[in-house]
Amino acid sequence: MDLMQELKLRGIVYQQTDEEGIKETLSKEKISLYCGVDPTADSMHIGHLLPFLTLRRFQNHGHTPIVLVGGATGLIGDPSGKKEERQLQTLEMVQHNVSCLRKQLEQIFNQDGDNAAIMVNNYDWAGSMDLVTFLRDYGKYIGVNYMLAKDTIASRLDTGISFTEFTYTILQAMDFLHLYKNHNCKMQIGGSDQWGNITTGLELIRKMQPEGAKAYGLTIPLVTKADGTKFGKTESGAIWLDAEKTSPYEFYQFWINTADADVVKYLKIFTFLSLETIEELAKAVEEEPHLRKAQKALAEEMTRLIHGEAALEQAIKISAALFSGDIKSLTADEIEQGFKDVPSFDISDAEELSLVDLLIAAKISPSKRQAREDIQNGAVSLNGEKQTDVAYILSSSDRVEGKFTIVRRGKKKYYLIRYK
Structure with a gap:
């Protein structure tokens, strides 16, 4: 051809x-x-x-x-x-x-x-x-x-x-x-x-x-999305090639979140995968869309091209850790990438806080009563591990590389605690 x-x-x-x-x-x-x-x-x-x-x-x-x-x-x-x-x-x-x-x-x-x-x-x-x-x-x-x-x-x-x-x-x-x-x-x-x-x-x-x-x-041709919205734009703005503006993890996530209606088109125009390989991925979109094989291939190809193999591996690692809840496996740099857009709260490096006080100060829970209930009910985790002790005092062991603690309330609400 x-x-x-x-x-x-x-x-x-x-x-x-x-x-x-x-x-x-x-x-x-x-x-x-x-x-x-x-x-x-x-x-x-x-x-x-x-x-x-x-x-x-x-x-x-x-x-x-x-x-x-x-x-x-x-x-x-x-x-x-x-x-x-x-x-x-x-x-x-x-x-x-x-x-x-x-x-x-x-x-x-x-x-x-x-x-x-x-x-x-x-x-x-x-x-x-x-x-x-x-x-x-x-x-x-x-x-x-x-x-x-x-x-x-x-x-x-x-x-x-x-x-x-x-x-x-x-x-x-x-x-x-x-x-x-x-x-x-x-x-x-x-x-x-x-x-x-x-x-x-x-x-x-x-x-x-x-x-x-x-x-x-x-x-x-101008690249368009199937739903008519502008390609390359997200709620947080443009997807930049500069890793400081759009981290490799965010870059990877943009591509992996491509809609089924767009992914085959994007594989054709953006990647160097063969048309035969893309045809196989197109079949996967039709027959087993839940596996998102095409999206994964697109995200991997694009992230590798722009940011390199090491950054791709890091993006995949962050994605897997967030999916499984294994936050402790991440480095401070990976946490900064993965939790860039979640609510954050700064506290003094020397400050000792109880978990209840932290939930109130960071506005994670609306009241002490609710904070205690959340902890007792197993709705609060620190760096991916549930904490059910209402008297728990945070220590240096709860900090990833001394910089961050990730608090999760419920299944999906994450908060980034920064130590200054």
Whole structure:
């Protein structure tokens, strides 16, 4: 099965500028192709992943991926998908973000071999360009009417668009031209909202390169959920690739909680599992959904890809401990990950409290009478072990690595006690 056929079967292809041309070119040669991201934050989130994972599929088939982080375009702001102007960032902020995103992207691609990923930053060629050069050498080739016809610009005409964001599509077109000339880059891929920017790049190549220059564009569909809600968002916000913003355990849990209606689609577009393996997992969804084999495979593949094997093993360990109640098997770091979103209460490291007083102080039980009843009835556990002694005084042995005690009231209500 050739690459384009597989991409279609996986549901990854949305638009192609020249389907036959792409098919013929890929059948004859190994090409360089690129995908870019602007450093609007110091981490990408999972909504950024699909185009880059698609780029990795090309690398797996022997093509050379060029991974662009837009240090220059990040200073301007892409109007795509926005109803108002972006807040401009300082050069220092953007450069910091570039460094962070580059490290995340290096995790996804093979850095060795003949087709090792090429990492580039468009600030290197656009950052020092003067205005006259920009207008004469590039702006002269892109008509205003042509730009006004672009959806990303046309959609902003009623609410207003600055000249800064108006010129963004030319800046991105310059990227494609630069990579075409210097890296023989013949294709750009991106999300469906990047179609206008990609085709502007092709227009610049057509006008500024010798007759017969061949380059292509491919876009990927917007990822949606079966229930119509936005992919990649949770009650606590976006799912980030940065482990400090979204822990590997939270990352793992996001994927393992995927609905049955979405999991096969996500396996196809996000993972590198074979279509035959995914078909087997699809059968498991139909025949034994309670086992959640497909969700486990999805969570494992994605967590391993972004955070590595050790972080995956830790996420699985935390999940198993929370399911079984074996809290004492967890380290302090694992507790911090697993109980990040539960109610917490800080007490002094030197303070000695009875269990009853702790339940009242941390607002776990509403009254002393209720606290005593909860303890006597076996409804209270410390680090996974029931405590039925109403006179119990907490000691250092109840602290995991001296930092935390996990109190559970009832079956599902957890509380994190922190020692300061």
